[in-house]
Amino acid sequence: MKSISIKKMLCTACGSCETICPWCAITMIHGIANIDLDKCTLCGVCLDACQTGAIEICNVRPSSLDSSAFQDVWVFAEQKNGVVQSVTYELLGEGRKLANALKVSLCAVLLGHEIKSQVQVLIARGADRVFLVEHPGLAFFQDEPYAKVLIDLLQRYKPTIFLCGATAIGRSLAPRVATIIDAGLTADCTGLEVDPETGGLLQTRPTFGGNVMATIICPNHRPQMATVRPKVMKEAVADFGRQGELIVEQVAEALLLSRTQRLRFETESETTVNLSEANIIVAGGRGLQTPENFQLIRELAEVLGAGVGASRAAVDAGWIAYSHQVGQTGKTVCPKIYIACGISGQIQHLAGMSSSDMIIAINKDEEAPIFRVADYGLVGDLFEILPLLTREFRKLLKS
């Protein structure tokens, strides 16, 4: 917990903090700035305005937790170009279970610009309440403003659990938020459960390259924050008959200041589905032998509407961009179906894909370790197998 105080020796009662405070929480009383702690959100704007350094925000951690002050389950509604991303529906599906177990409300927090149309979707997917913050400065994700706006909301509404997707955005945003509000944060969870005895959140995640599973708790701090690995949890089913409450939040301009500015955005040049969102991934490795042969992977992926993945060997050989690399030094993915073609399955690669629902492996070496994790394995020449398989799948999906 943070607290704010005035160093009386330094305050000159110049009034600059009073003028700038977005919450009208500061008044000059007897020649000294006075902060109304009920109105103050600890946004810190006054710190920059104070010329004499008389305002201080310091951490005061509660010695014991009054968990009754923290109630609801919140999820961060990740949106891109004004559209809520499917990982949000997975968070709402999982959040619903947790909220029911705790007998509290499930809330979604949506930041963006002109995105009110998405509120109905969040309610349909299970949100009892949607906190909407709209501003041109929030149109797309930016670390600093998004973090500041969320911190403000979390401190005022005090949820007991706050979930984000373990996407690039979630994994950039959540640690920044958690650090500032003294919240425990567990990364890339694949299992969440309410401890029936303590009411605390049991957060399970793979660690040590997937060789070990760990269950993490956060006993004395709220909210309990977690990022959740995409594609692991079931999406909440949409029911457009559901009713929910919309809470529109005004945002103080001061919270939107950012020292980082987007100059441009370059969409991934391969037209395929992005890996973290893909239900099916077709991945190629050293066994493809040449960059041209990667076309076989792309063709199969296209038929299946799949994302294209690659082993480190294929990326290091320059056959495909790094953004497609799956494994320890690349991305961790969890699709419904992972098709590994010409990938031997070194442990670093397995670390990035072994939690996929179904693994299909094609490799000429019967001893390749990929077959030890594969549900179905084809031992043979992939140059013969892939075109035939692509044809069969095309037939299947046309019918």
Add this chain to the structure above:
Amino acid sequence: MHFIVCIKQVPDTSEIKIDPETNSLIREGVTAMVNPFDMYAIEEALRLREAMGGLVTVMTMGPLQAETALREAMAMGADQGILLSDPAFAGSDTWATSYTLSMALRRIGDYSLILCGKQAADGDTAQVGPGIAAHMDLPQITFVRQIERISPTGIVAARMLDDGSEILESSLPCVLTVVKEINTPRLPTLKNILEAKKKEVLHWTARDLDCDFKRLGRTGSLTRVLKIFSPPMRCQGQTWTGETKEMIQALMEKVSEAIFSAKSK
């Protein structure tokens, strides 16, 4: 310019197993290495120093043995090392780790850019980089794949998001976390290895940092590991050999339904 690289010594995760008797990690005999992502951060700092002039400091928090990781970075060319080692730091979660590192950065004071690997290969959390930025109230650019330009006051860098590349401009000082694509780390030369032995590694304990002792180590950590266990074994799969056509037919019988439902989503 002063470039500071925060690195971590990690076990070779492919060797990590759980002792089924005690249900604890078997750490004996496991090779220690510099976290792979941190190698790219070290390399990038060296390249920036070569282009801009200045100093590269590598810093790590860990047991005394972690000095080996600093020596490795210095053999690549880093100018100095700082080892944060104290029993009080033991058991730190990412909150307490980033707090301790940020307190050391405050002591260093004159940094321009702080570089970290995207995540550590043992914990895989990716939380310490943004955690440092938050503790220090600095801007952050995560998952950096390329630095386009840098000056003493600002930086333009491209970061890898899920659907593409975002090019950002930031003021300095700033915290970067980098991905593999950014460069290919150099190998230490014999000359650098010999020189590294003469370079200084500073040892700082909790008392050397102007920090709140209640925020360090296990006491300062907000999360606790309740238990660890081995991941569920995947069921023994089915492998076919022989005629391509027959194999494909056998596979199609098994997976058609799953493919159909995964595609239709």
